[in-house]
Amino acid sequence: MSLxxxxxxxxxxxxxxxxxxxxxxxxxxxxxxxxxSYDNHIDHLSEGGLxxxxxxxxxxxxxxxxxxxxxxxxxxxxxxxxxxxAIAILGATIGVNKTELNALIKNEYSKGVKENISYANIxxxxxxxxxxGKFQLEGGSKKRPNISGNQAIALGAIAGGLDCYYxxxxxxxxxxxxxxxxxxxxxxxxxxxxENEIAVxxxxxxxxxxxxxxxxxxxxxxxxxxxxxxxxxGIIESPVLIVLSMRPGPATGVPTYTEQGDLNFxxxxxxxxxxxxxxxxxxxxxxxxxxxQMLDLVWKFQTPGILLTEKHxxxxxxxxxxxxxxxxxxxxxxxxxxxxKRYLDTKDGISPLLxxxxxxxxxxxxxxHDEFGFTTEDPQWIKRMHDKRNKKFKSLKNYLMKKKTINxxxxxxxxxxxxxxxxxxxxxxxxxxNIEARVVQPIxxxxxxxxxxxxxxxxxxxxxxQSAIGQFANLLKENMNIQLKKVIKQYDGRxxxxxxxxxxxxxxx
Amino acid sequence: MWYKIVxxxxxxxxxxxxxxxxxGILNAFKKAIVELEEKGISQNNILIASGIGCSxxxxxxxxxxxxxSLHGRDxxxxxxxxxxxxxxxxxxxxxxxxxxxxxLTHLLFAAKRNADVTIIMHNNGVYALTTGQYTxxxxxxxxxxxxxxxxxxxPFNAISLVLEAGATFVARSYTAKIQHLTDMMVQAIEHKGFxxxxxxxxxxxYNNTYKLYNEIVEELDDIPKSIEEAxxxxxxxDKLFIGIFYRTEKPTFCELLYGDHNPVEKRQYREERINxxxxxxxxx
Numbered sequence: 001m002s003l004x005x006x007x008x009x010x011x012x013x014x015x016x017x018x019x020x021x022x023x024x025x026x027x028x029x030x031x032x033x034x035x036x037s038y039d040n041h042i043d044h045l046s047e048g049g050l051x052x053x054x055x056x057x058x059x060x061x062x063x064x065x066x067x068x069x070x071x072x073x074x075x076x077x078x079x080x081x082x083x084x085x086a087i088a089i090l091g092a093t094i095g096v097n098k099t100e101l102n103a104l105i106k107n108e109y110s111k112g113v114k115e116n117i118s119y120a121n122i123x124x125x126x127x128x129x130x131x132x133g134k135f136q137l138e139g140g141s142k143k144r145p146n147i148s149g150n151q152a153i154a155l156g157a158i159a160g161g162l163d164c165y166y167x168x169x170x171x172x173x174x175x176x177x178x179x180x181x182x183x184x185x186x187x188x189x190x191x192x193x194x195e196n197e198i199a200v201x202x203x204x205x206x207x208x209x210x211x212x213x214x215x216x217x218x219x220x221x222x223x224x225x226x227x228x229x230x231x232x233x234g235i236i237e238s239p240v241l242i243v244l245s246m247r248p249g250p251a252t253g254v255p256t257y258t259e260q261g262d263l264n265f266x267x268x269x270x271x272x273x274x275x276x277x278x279x280x281x282x283x284x285x286x287x288x289x290x291x292x293q294m295l296d297l298v299w300k301f302q303t304p305g306i307l308l309t310e311k312h313x314x315x316x317x318x319x320x321x322x323x324x325x326x327x328x329x330x331x332x333x334x335x336x337x338x339x340x341k342r343y344l345d346t347k348d349g350i351s352p353l354l355x356x357x358x359x360x361x362x363x364x365x366x367x368x369h370d371e372f373g374f375t376t377e378d379p380q381w382i383k384r385m386h387d388k389r390n391k392k393f394k395s396l397k398n399y400l401m402k403k404k405t406i407n408x409x410x411x412x413x414x415x416x417x418x419x420x421x422x423x424x425x426x427x428x429x430x431x432x433x434n435i436e437a438r439v440v441q442p443i444x445x446x447x448x449x450x451x452x453x454x455x456x457x458x459x460x461x462x463x464x465x466q467s468a469i470g471q472f473a474n475l476l477k478e479n480m481n482i483q484l485k486k487v488i489k490q491y492d493g494r495x496x497x498x499x500x501x502x503x504x505x506x507x508x509x
Numbered sequence: 510m511w512y513k514i515v516x517x518x519x520x521x522x523x524x525x526x527x528x529x530x531x532x533g534i535l536n537a538f539k540k541a542i543v544e545l546e547e548k549g550i551s552q553n554n555i556l557i558a559s560g561i562g563c564s565x566x567x568x569x570x571x572x573x574x575x576x577x578s579l580h581g582r583d584x585x586x587x588x589x590x591x592x593x594x595x596x597x598x599x600x601x602x603x604x605x606x607x608x609x610x611x612x613l614t615h616l617l618f619a620a621k622r623n624a625d626v627t628i629i630m631h632n633n634g635v636y637a638l639t640t641g642q643y644t645x646x647x648x649x650x651x652x653x654x655x656x657x658x659x660x661x662x663x664p665f666n667a668i669s670l671v672l673e674a675g676a677t678f679v680a681r682s683y684t685a686k687i688q689h690l691t692d693m694m695v696q697a698i699e700h701k702g703f704x705x706x707x708x709x710x711x712x713x714x715y716n717n718t719y720k721l722y723n724e725i726v727e728e729l730d731d732i733p734k735s736i737e738e739a740x741x742x743x744x745x746x747d748k749l750f751i752g753i754f755y756r757t758e759k760p761t762f763c764e765l766l767y768g769d770h771n772p773v774e775k776r777q778y779r780e781e782r783i784n785x786x787x788x789x790x791x792x793x
Contacts, residue, residue, distance in 0.1 A: 145790040155786050161779070163772045164593050186785060190592050190772040195618040199585040202578065206558070206589020209576055210597070212773045214589075232579050324786060329779045355773075356590075356597055357553040362574040366561075374521050375569050375577070 002171065002255050008036050013090065017138055021283065022428035023316070025497045028135050029093050031086040033068060035059040050131055052089055054082075064130060071122050077112075081119045084109075088120040092128045095136040147320055149281075149313035149421075150175040152288040153217075153243055158183075159327040160292025163212035164190040166200040171255045172311035173217040173245040197222035201229030205238045209364060211355035213295055213330050217243035219311075220262050221251070227269050230304050234274030236364040237343070237351070237389065239298040239332065243291075243307045245314040248493050257493030258312035260420055260466040263475065266306045267446050275392045277305035278446035282407060282423035284318050290443065292328045299332040300399070301392050302350060308445065310466070312495040313421035335360075341371040345384065349391030397447050405449035409439040414485075414509045415456050418464040419445065419472055425496035426464055426505075433502025435509070448479050460485040462508055464501075467491060513543045517552075521569040530710035533684030534602075534631060535567055540687070541694035542573070545598075548699075555598045558587040560607035563638050563712075564631035567602050581611025588615075588624045594773040595763040600627040600698060606636040609645040609665055620674035620703050625761040627697045627704045630667065633712035641715035653715075668743035668754055671705045672736050678704035679739065679755040683726050684711065685719065689751060696753065702761050709749060725749050732756060 003009050014023040026046040032038045033054050038061045045051055051063030056070050068085050072078035084105060091101045101124060102117050109116050147155070154176050157165070167177040177193060184191040190207070194200060197218055204214040218226065223244045233240045244266055248259040266278050277297050281287035291307055298305040335352040340360035344351040351371075354360055363373030368385055370376045409427060413436035418426050423441045430437055440456060442449055453476070460483045463473040468491040476482055486508045490496055517539040525531045546552060557575035559565035560583040568577040578586040578601075587601040608616050608630045619626060635653065636642040643651040643660040646667055650659040668679055678700040682690040690708065697704040709726065711718040729752035733739040739754040787793065 143791065145792060147790070155789070158782055159779075159786055161776075161782075163776050164589075166589075183789070185767070187782060188767075188770060188772060188775055188777050190767065192592060192766070194585070194588075195614050198582065199588075199615055199618070202582040202585035203589035203592065206576065206586040206591075207593035207772075209556075209590055210594040210773045212593035212776075214593070228579060229582070232582075236576065322790065322792065324783045324792070327779075327783065356556055356574055356594070357551065358574065359553050360574075361572055363568075363577070364575075365568075365577040366579055367577060373577075374519065375566075 008040060010037065010041070015094065015137065017140065020428060021424035022495065022498050024499065026499060029090060031089050033057075033082045035061065050093065050134065052127070052131075064127070066123065066126055068123065071126075072119060075115045075119055080112075081116070084116045084120045085123040088123040089127050092124050092132045093134045095133045098124060144319040144321055146317055147284065148175065148315060148317045149284050149287050149309065150245075150315065151179055152284045152320070153291045153307065153309070153314075154179045156288035156291035156327070157215050157241070157295060158187050158189070159288075159324060160295040161213040161330040162189060162215055162295065164192070164204065164207040164214040165216070166192050166194060166204045166214070167217045168193060168195075168197050168200055168222055170197075170219045170222045172247055172314040173219050173222075173243060175315065176217045176243060197225040198229065201226040201240070201242070202232070204240050205229060205233050205236070208238045208240055209356070209362075211353070213299065215241040215243065215295070217245065219245050219247050220249045220253070220265070223262070223265070223269070228271075230276070231270030231272050231274070232366050233304040234270055234272060234276070234389070235366055235368070237302040238304070238364065239302050241291075241295050241298050241305050241307065243309065246308070246310045248491070254493045256311070258310045258421075258466065258495050259491060259493065260310055260422065260472065261468070261491070263308065263445065263467065263471040266308050267475070269306070270304075273386065274389055275301065275303045275396065276446055277301065277303065277396065277444075278308055279305070279444045280308040280420040281313065282420065282441050282443070284313065284316070285320050285322055286443070287313060288320070288322055289326060289328070292330070296328045296330040297396070299330045300350070301396050302332070302353070303392060308420065310421050316421075342373040343369060343371045343385065343388065345371060345388045347391075348395035349388050350395065393447070400444060400447065400449065401451055405442065405444045406452040407441040407443060409441070410437055413437040415440060415459055415461040416464060416505070417442075417456070417461050417476060422464055422466055422496065425498060425501055428498040429496065429501035429505060432498045433506055435502060435505055437505070437509070445475070448475065450479055453480055457481045459483065462486050462488065462505070464488045464496075466495070510543060513546070514539045517542055517572050519570055519572050523570055525563065525566065526713050528713040529563070530633060530684035530712065531563060531567065531631060533687055533690060534629065534708055534710065535570055537687050537690035538567070538571070538629070538694055540691045541698065544691065544695050545698060550598060554596065555600065556587070556590050558583040558590070558599075558601040560601070560603045560612065561638075562604040562607050562636065563633070564602050564604040564607065564710075581607050582615065583607070584612055584615040584619050584626070584628060587626050588619060591624060591626050592763060592772070595625065595771055596774065598698060599625070600629065602629050602631065604636075604644075605630060605632040605634065605646050605667065606644040609667060613645070616671065617674040620671045620676040620705065622762040623675060623677055623702045623759050625702055625763060627700070627706065629694065629697070630705065630707045631710045632667065632707050633710045633716055634718070635712055635715045637712045637715050666740075666744050667707050668705070669740045672739060672743075672755055675703070676705045676755070677702035677757050677759050678753070680705070680753045681707040681709065681743070681749075681751045683709040683722055683751050685723065686726070686751070689728065693753070700756070702759055709751070722749065726751055728752050729754070
């Protein structure tokens with residue numbers, strides 16, 4: 001549920017010395033502060049796992065009791081201290097020493113650093129003799145940043161040239177707005193939270209007119225409100241990038257959980273016929289690079305693009321390896337000389353851009369228009385401009401055929417096709433279950449890279465997605481001959497659990 | 510002067526009805542642009558937007574750059590242009606249906622945030638291009654195709670609403686008073702901050718108010734002393750006052766948000782950004 005201070009809340013941390021791509025619901029260590037948490041999560045304890053409970057709370061609980069509350073009472077806001085206690089307990093069990101623990105608190109906490117360190121040390125000293133080093137992890141030699149999917153999207157956009165970001169708060173896209181607003185001044189960005197998502201998309205489109213690389217972000221509801229504006233971007237050929245972070249719908253649905261139910265909507269959003277570029281990152285690293293690449297693509301092809309992701313990627317944090325030099329910088333085709341025509345009908349459908357102030361007349365028109373951008377109802381111009389814009393379907397496809405549009409993990413075994421953050425769940429399930437399979441992930445969904453997927457035509461495939469009606473499987477069926485052996489679906493708001501998913505995959509293969 | 514005015518026009522066929530009030534707006538606006546140019550504001554820096562409706566057709570008749578936007582969204586569009594490049598002079602043309610119906614939220618918020626844009630609201634009291642329905646500011650009892658028994662809603666008062674929302678320049682003019690209208694346009698565009706200009710615009714086909722307006726339109730002697738007084742003048746129905754209702758100086762949205770920064774003209778390039786991201790992520 002959407003919670004602030006009421007109700008039951010929890011965080012899951014999975015850590016390993018190898019790359020893990022999904023969290024596990026079975027936990028080696030559970031720390032809880034009250035009886036409700038204990039009852040909710042007791043079934044999630046793995047065999048040989050440790051349950052640490054708050055011994056100051058009454059009730060029948062088993063495991064290792066620590067007086068978390070009474071120790072916290074030495075400090076001004078005892079209820080706010082418990083969280084750092086859990087961090088101290090986790091640190092002690094995986095072998096983090098106190099110096100490292102204190103440095104971590106100092107880095108992460110904006111307020112009350114001294115109190116938090118004191119309290120964490122008290123708890124650490126209590127638990128260490130009991131469970132210290134119980135799940136000792138070897139320290140690595142390389143430092144890696146830990147960022148969320150939404151941070152990766154925000155930073156990737158900046159690296160790709162972002163100038164303006166507009167958004168109205170909506171979970172799970174809100175933290176892109178927060179993060180960008182916080183660093184806007186450092187990068188000279190306009191980060192603006194206007195009256196609604198309709199203003200958001202139309203302002204962003206206005207900004208693109210000036211040459212500003214502009215992005216917006218929302219979830220399904222806000223994205224619905226943007227539909228008319230996305231259609232506007234289609235006809236005026238505005239390069240605007242939209243981040244759609246999916247949560248279970250319809251309508252308000254389940255705001256703080258995950259789903260892949262808006263795939264069809266993203267592919268078809270907006271009335272009228274125009275090119276919509278849609279791509280979905282499989283990992284947090286990929287989210288970083290793909291956002292920059294999408295910014296470049298919308299500018300190169302002057303059409304709206306949608307970075308499709310899910311709450312599961314947006315709001316999960318992971319350690320990442322990012323080589324910033326690989327980032328793409330968004331660059332459009334610019335006007336050089338001669339008579340300026342905004343909608344010059346070229347071979348590939350892409351008209352050179354020019355920005356104000358200019359002595360040339362730059363007219364972007366939501367009515368059907370001629371090459372100069374003046375309104376027209378002439379049948380020849382109507383047809384010609386449709387054809388002009390639609391040439392970009394082919395030009396984009398030709399362009400992408402030379403780029404990476406698909407990831408393939410593994411080279412033997414049954415074929416699994418999946419997309420978005422479900423890729424991470426599938427990879428982890430395969431590792432957990434020791435299953436050999438080829439995982440195929442189209443990064444682009446519009447255009448769907450059929451030229452790559454064709455290798456798998458007429459073969460039996462398993463599709464895995466988080467949709468009740470199997471939208472992704474249907475998309476594949478519509479576009480190519482594949483034999484669907486099984487579609488593994490989950491649509492209860494939760495991401496796939498690798499243990500359960502590995503069992504389902506084994507049942508099929 | 511005349512040469513410059515002709516150059517501001519286009520060769521697109523004008524499809525307004527003969528005698529439409531919009532001709533007055535088009536002519537006054539061209540004169541205003543020429544006057545502004547003489548005051549040092551280059552036409553290259555003037556950007557226009559328009560919504561959808563008879564008013565919006567002006568977009569095709571002006572040889573100026575901009576975006577022909579969606580119905581009701583033109584203010585958001587022009588704000589987007591301004592926020593990205595605050596050096597541009599930004600003006601949008603909107604009908605009363607466009608601005609006060611579909612676009613009302615954007616109008617109130619643009620005033621609230623004192624966005625440095627100008628909206629010229631062509632007030633003809635009807636949705637003319639869709640054949641004469643009542644708009645949010647049409648008097649109660651209007652018999653149109655969507656309200657055959659007469660509209661039952663009380664109208665908004667546009668000036669009163671934008672004043673309440675925080676507009677820093679509010680004026681009204683009349684299409685038959687070209688010099689007054691030109692002067693109001695120049696002042697609205699020169700104003701730093703959100704400027705709202707309501708233009709009384711007779712619609713010869715669905716709401717011909719020439720005779721009435723010629724009788725009751727009267728110029729304000731002075732700018733009213735307070736917002737309250739301005740509202741009283743704005744709501745007066747025996748006489749329709751034209752002139753400046755309110756004017757004040759306040760910091761604009763962009764100034765408050767990023768000072769004299771210009772996101773487009775002062776954009777940071779790749780290397781600078783990458784180095785800063787490296788620092789944030791603590792990587793080499």
